[in-house]
Amino acid sequence: MAVSSGTLPEGQVRAMFDRIARVYDRMNSVMTAGLDRRWRARAADLARVGRGSRALDVATGTGDLALELERQGAEVTGLDFSEEMLSLARRKGPGIAWRAGNALELPFADDDFAAATVGFGARNFDDLGRGLREMARVVRPGGRVVVLEITTPQRPPLSWFFGLWFDRLVPLFGRLAGDPEAYGYLPSSVRRFPGPEGLAAELAAAGLHDVRWVLTAGGIIALHSGTVGAQAGRWPR
Numbered sequence: 001m002a003v004s005s006g007t008l009p010e011g012q013v014r015a016m017f018d019r020i021a022r023v024y025d026r027m028n029s030v031m032t033a034g035l036d037r038r039w040r041a042r043a044a045d046l047a048r049v050g051r052g053s054r055a056l057d058v059a060t061g062t063g064d065l066a067l068e069l070e071r072q073g074a075e076v077t078g079l080d081f082s083e084e085m086l087s088l089a090r091r092k093g094p095g096i097a098w099r100a101g102n103a104l105e106l107p108f109a110d111d112d113f114a115a116a117t118v119g120f121g122a123r124n125f126d127d128l129g130r131g132l133r134e135m136a137r138v139v140r141p142g143g144r145v146v147v148l149e150i151t152t153p154q155r156p157p158l159s160w161f162f163g164l165w166f167d168r169l170v171p172l173f174g175r176l177a178g179d180p181e182a183y184g185y186l187p188s189s190v191r192r193f194p195g196p197e198g199l200a201a202e203l204a205a206a207g208l209h210d211v212r213w214v215l216t217a218g219g220i221i222a223l224h225s226g227t228v229g230a231q232a233g234r235w236p237r
């Protein structure tokens, strides 16, 4: 079953990321106290890429998860539809193939990669199921698909802390960064996104096997992974 994440129209999402590109890395570090690097490194570990194998990072933004995959020895392609985000990524990773493109229509052949990752990007997909099926389609059977995403903690006290942080402090940071709209969108995009069980079901529906997830940062960050089966993502879209 496909789930539309009910996000903003694609053009608006792209324009928003173009607008915030220059402050994006700094805002991430401030909002996560620098922990975001560690979460991306864990996501890259879960992709289990071998030296020289081809890995794809979807919705790569300024490229930090792609760089983690490169550190693991993979030959990496990073794809995003925001030119402004990609132009910053290009400066950080001269050895990575940066591609402009849409995650919902990946410009790659079936089975092209050994693994595909997406970090903090899936919640922006207009059609989550389609985005996951596309990732599964371009990964060869036996390869991994990894999703790193913010999730909503269910139980107090973390749910209280999360509410305070996301609904009050993040929009305040947005005002300070000069883009209240973008940083007001962030909490609402997280709340719309399925919780860990729901996302695992979406990955399974995309044809992935052995779907697992781990929560970290007190239940605020979810790392999901699954293994591509023989027919994953290949049915009509």
Ligand SMILES: C[S@@+](CC[C@H](N)C(=O)[O-])C[C@H]1O[C@@H](n2cnc3c(N)ncnc32)[C@H](O)[C@@H]1O
Pocket (backbone or CB within 6 Å): 013, 014, 017, 040, 058, 059, 060, 061, 062, 063, 064, 065, 079, 080, 081, 082, 085, 101, 102, 103, 104, 118, 119, 120, 121, 124, 125, 126
């Ligand atoms: C929150 S940023 C995440 C960037 C990076 N992956 C990270 O770990 O920080 C989300 C990125 O997803 C991109 N994005 C959202 N929807 C997309 C789509 N359908 N196709 C390609 N890129 C998309 C945006 O342009 C943005 O750069």
